Amino acid sequence: MTFLWPLAWALSALALPVIALYLIRTRLQRKPVSTLLFWQHLTPQVYNHSLWRKLRRWISLALQLLFLFLLILAISQPLASWQSVKPASVILVLDTSVSMSATDVAPSRWSEAVQNAERRIAHLRLFDEAILIAAGETPRVLSPWTRNKRALGRALRSAAPGNSVSDIRNALALAHNLGSQRSQPEILLFSDGVWDPAPAPEALKDVKPQWVGDKNPANAGLTLFSARRSPSAPGEYQLLARVVASVATDAELEVRRDGTLIDVAPLKLEPGKPWQKTWDGKVTSETRFEARLVGLKKDDLAADNVAQARLPALHPIAVEVVSKPHAFLDAALDSLPLVETHRTWPVETLAAADPTKLYLFYGCVPPEGFRPAAMLLVNPTSDGFWGKYNGPIDSAYVSESLRDESILRYVSLESLRLDKVSDITPAPGATLFVKCLENAKDKDAEKPLLFGQWKPTAPRWLVQAFVLEDSDLVFRTAFPILLANLVQSLQPEDSEQAQPLPGPVATQLKAVSAATSATSKTDAPQAHANAWWTALPLWWWALVLGVVWLIAEWGLFTRRITE
Amino acid sequence: MIDTNPDTLFDPAFLAQMESLSLLAKRIVSGQMRAERRSSRHGSSIEFAEYRPFVSGDDWRHIDWNAFARWRQLVLKLFVEEEDLHVHLLLDCTGSMDWGAPVKFDYARQIVAGLAYITLANLDRAAVVPFGNERYDLWRASRGKHRFLQMLRYLAKCPVTPQTAAPQRLEDAARRWIATQPRRGMVIWISDLFGADLEDAMRTLDRLRYSRHDIAVIQIMDPGEGDTGERGEYELADTETGTTRKAIIDHNTRTEYRKKFLEYQQSIQDYCRRNQIALVQTDTRVSVPDLLMQSLLQGGFVK
Numbered sequence: 001m002t003f004l005w006p007l008a009w010a011l012s013a014l015a016l017p018v019i020a021l022y023l024i025r026t027r028l029q030r031k032p033v034s035t036l037l038f039w040q041h042l043t044p045q046v047y048n049h050s051l052w053r054k055l056r057r058w059i060s061l062a063l064q065l066l067f068l069f070l071l072i073l074a075i076s077q078p079l080a081s082w083q084s085v086k087p088a089s090v091i092l093v094l095d096t097s098v099s100m101s102a103t104d105v106a107p108s109r110w111s112e113a114v115q116n117a118e119r120r121i122a123h124l125r126l127f128d129e130a131i132l133i134a135a136g137e138t139p140r141v142l143s144p145w146t147r148n149k150r151a152l153g154r155a156l157r158s159a160a161p162g163n164s165v166s167d168i169r170n171a172l173a174l175a176h177n178l179g180s181q182r183s184q185p186e187i188l189l190f191s192d193g194v195w196d197p198a199p200a201p202e203a204l205k206d207v208k209p210q211w212v213g214d215k216n217p218a219n220a221g222l223t224l225f226s227a228r229r230s231p232s233a234p235g236e237y238q239l240l241a242r243v244v245a246s247v248a249t250d251a252e253l254e255v256r257r258d259g260t261l262i263d264v265a266p267l268k269l270e271p272g273k274p275w276q277k278t279w280d281g282k283v284t285s286e287t288r289f290e291a292r293l294v295g296l297k298k299d300d301l302a303a304d305n306v307a308q309a310r311l312p313a314l315h316p317i318a319v320e321v322v323s324k325p326h327a328f329l330d331a332a333l334d335s336l337p338l339v340e341t342h343r344t345w346p347v348e349t350l351a352a353a354d355p356t357k358l359y360l361f362y363g364c365v366p367p368e369g370f371r372p373a374a375m376l377l378v379n380p381t382s383d384g385f386w387g388k389y390n391g392p393i394d395s396a397y398v399s400e401s402l403r404d405e406s407i408l409r410y411v412s413l414e415s416l417r418l419d420k421v422s423d424i425t426p427a428p429g430a431t432l433f434v435k436c437l438e439n440a441k442d443k444d445a446e447k448p449l450l451f452g453q454w455k456p457t458a459p460r461w462l463v464q465a466f467v468l469e470d471s472d473l474v475f476r477t478a479f480p481i482l483l484a485n486l487v488q489s490l491q492p493e494d495s496e497q498a499q500p501l502p503g504p505v506a507t508q509l510k511a512v513s514a515a516t517s518a519t520s521k522t523d524a525p526q527a528h529a530n531a532w533w534t535a536l537p538l539w540w541w542a543l544v545l546g547v548v549w550l551i552a553e554w555g556l557f558t559r560r561i562t563e
Numbered sequence: 564m565i566d567t568n569p570d571t572l573f574d575p576a577f578l579a580q581m582e583s584l585s586l587l588a589k590r591i592v593s594g595q596m597r598a599e600r601r602s603s604r605h606g607s608s609i610e611f612a613e614y615r616p617f618v619s620g621d622d623w624r625h626i627d628w629n630a631f632a633r634w635r636q637l638v639l640k641l642f643v644e645e646e647d648l649h650v651h652l653l654l655d656c657t658g659s660m661d662w663g664a665p666v667k668f669d670y671a672r673q674i675v676a677g678l679a680y681i682t683l684a685n686l687d688r689a690a691v692v693p694f695g696n697e698r699y700d701l702w703r704a705s706r707g708k709h710r711f712l713q714m715l716r717y718l719a720k721c722p723v724t725p726q727t728a729a730p731q732r733l734e735d736a737a738r739r740w741i742a743t744q745p746r747r748g749m750v751i752w753i754s755d756l757f758g759a760d761l762e763d764a765m766r767t768l769d770r771l772r773y774s775r776h777d778i779a780v781i782q783i784m785d786p787g788e789g790d791t792g793e794r795g796e797y798e799l800a801d802t803e804t805g806t807t808r809k810a811i812i813d814h815n816t817r818t819e820y821r822k823k824f825l826e827y828q829q830s831i832q833d834y835c836r837r838n839q840i841a842l843v844q845t846d847t848r849v850s851v852p853d854l855l856m857q858s859l860l861q862g863g864f865v866k
Contacts, residue, residue: 028798028809034662034788035730035757036801036808038823042816 221304
């Protein structure tokens with residue numbers, strides 16, 4: 001047997017004062033009596049007491065010395081032959097999912113996980129090292145490799161559960177990467193197993209999960225609450241709420257608009273059957289919506305009971321038309337709500353670019369270096385930042401259209417008749433929204449018909465490689481809708497939530513199957529409850545034993561009881 | 564520690580109580596006896612005792628001629644002789660009395676003083692015998708209240724017997740006292756009745772009875788003597804002999820001790836009742852005047 005601190009055996013000298021004090025203590029107390037007459041008759045009884053009474057004091061001394069021996073043994077930190085004397089490397093991965101805030105176990109899953117981690121940290125030996133990782137949406141190292149238990153404790157206490165479900169895969173990958181720098185690392189995962197998505201069983205192969213949470217949590221919560229404006233009818237909005245429950249329960253959903261109650265929906269929730277409802281309305285100003293679940297009998301997670309959504313205000317979009325007066329174009333723009341049209345002609349009179357305006361060039365191209373935030377070029381017949389003009393093409397038909405793009409929503413160009421199309425080679429990076437084929441050539445020679453860049457991250461531009469008069473587009477509603485989509489896309493985002501909801505996985509509060517199946521044989525989530533005492537160090541138990549024994553000894557000594 | 568100062572052992576308040584107690588004693592005895600006590604011996608008083616046949620040598624002046632006229636037989640008319648009573652106060656001075664709070668020996672001396680005062684106030688003779696301590700002279704029978712203060716000083720200086728190797732036999736002490744041929748009278752033994760063994764006290768009473776004394780006993784106990792006290796392991800030390808004995812006091816021991824003690828007390832009661840000996844069993848919590856009053860009222864102490 002090896003001792004990590006053999007100097008502790010010097011404390012064996014404490015046995016001498018223990019024995020001395022014991023001998024002093026065991027001296028009988030002298031008691032004068034007037035006569036021994038009656039005691040002489042009791043003598044046989046007095047001396048025929050049980051063996052335990054006669055030996056009790058010697059057993060007491062032996063136990064005191066045994067306690068001293070155990071205490072010294074614990075302090076000297078013995079290592080059996082089968083135990084490694086090499087420093088251990090412990091990687092503590094703490095799940096910070098929102099589900100860790102659940103209170104199905106008192107006081108919460110998070111508190112229990114932190115306590116488990118603290119116990120493991122307290123169990124570290126002097127030469128062991130550990131690292132602490134918070135497994136949130138993105139893994140974060142809370143404390144680098146250290147032997148300092150206090151620093152680990154501080155880092156542990158600084159962590160808090162997040163407001164979304166963790167993707168544990170990245171944290172496990174990081175733990176494995178960090179562990180690869182050490183020999184035989186020990187990866188401990190403190191989690192409730194509520195993850196989205198679930199990691200592959202191989203990812204949990206070398207991981208020792210320390211599960212927290214109840215086996216049958218009871219929770220109901222909002223998993224979706226959104227408000228969005230209608231793309232076709234500016235001002236109209238649609239509100240959508242979805243509620244999920246892990247157990248059958250009744251509740252009510254209160255919906256408020258700017259603090260005013262607009263609906264109370266009674267809910268009869270069943271596990272696995274989401275409840276959903278939509279509300280329609282019309283508003284152009286900024287509006288806040290709030291949904292609140294009330295009347296739940298038992299609710300283990302509070303984070304999903306309230307959701308908020310905001311509709312930003314609609315603002316008029318200014319459209320700068322750079323063209324000669326065009327009846328169809330003007331009519332199409334006038335038909336769009338929340339659009340203010342201005343005209344500039346000739347192009348040389350164009351003022352500096354206004355980042356809030358949509359520029360529409362028809363029959364001309366923008367001047368060199370003119371790059372507004374958004375513009376539509378109708379049939380540019382020259383080279384520019386949009387691409388290279390190759391000349392006209394006679395008679396083409398639409399071959400492919402990206403209908404899923406937001407600017408082509410409700411725009412049907414498949415049966416469009418095109419008498420004349422400009423052959424333009426798009427600039428690199430441009431998206432080909434609509435392509436066409438010449439009637440006389442093969443399909444391989446597709447030409448871009450509508451292309452450009454319409455992402456909000458860069459200046460938006462769109463090229464229409466034909467003029468309205470050379471097609472039957474003017475007889476269709478497609479062009480006004482296209483213009484409406486362009487204008488609508490310049491409006492702010494539809495909806496935003498003040499605080500994102502935990503989501504259906506967190507609301508269910510159920511451990512994902514991959515986690516439990518990979519570890520169910522040894523470390524089931526509910527197996528942690530009766531294993532707390534195993535984490536306590538030996539010296540702690542020795543100390544408890546000693547204190548109990550001292551109290552008992554003191555009680556016996558003061559009362560001099562021998563029974 | 565016993566008290567040797569007469570001023571503290573017998574304070575003025577105690578003496579004042581003795582005075583009132585003596586008046587009570589006079590009222591109790593005035594209806595049935597005077598200061599004098601009737602003796603079993605025949606004498607020359609005016610109270611008729613009995614007749615007996617005339618024998619040669621008898622005083623012919625005591626022949627009852629009226630009886631001769633009736634019975635035709637010479638008889639003598641005997642009268643009860645009147646004499647003063649000798650009260651022997653036997654004060655137990657063995658080492659077992661030097662124990663308790665207050666010390667039993669101090670308590671016993673106060674009782675002796677009280678009884679002596681009552682005796683002297685009734686014109687009887689009181690003697691004090693340091694029972695078990697032959698080294699200390701006895702107080703010979705005296706009469707008259709003027710001797711009382713001297714007696715108090717005597718009692719205050721009276722010591723207990725020093726520690727001996729073996730417990731003193733009370734029977735031997737009685738035998739030695741009887742050997743001095745004390746005048747017959749009343750013997751009041753003030754003691755805890757703890758002798759060499761549990762029968763020693765009764766053998767002592769037998770000897771006193773056989774010497775044809777009227778006997779009364781006041782048994783003094785300390786409240787702590789009937790119980791073992793706190794449980795635990797002790798080295799018990801006998802105050803009389805210094806002998807020690809290790810003992811484990813637990814519930815069973817305590818119960819058994821109390822049982823033995825009560826049995827002993829009962830055996831003393833039975834013995835005294837069987838032999839018509841006046842007995843008062845008391846402990847040191849009872850005040851001396853109350854005890855003396857109880858003794859007077861109970862009877863047996865006054866004849």
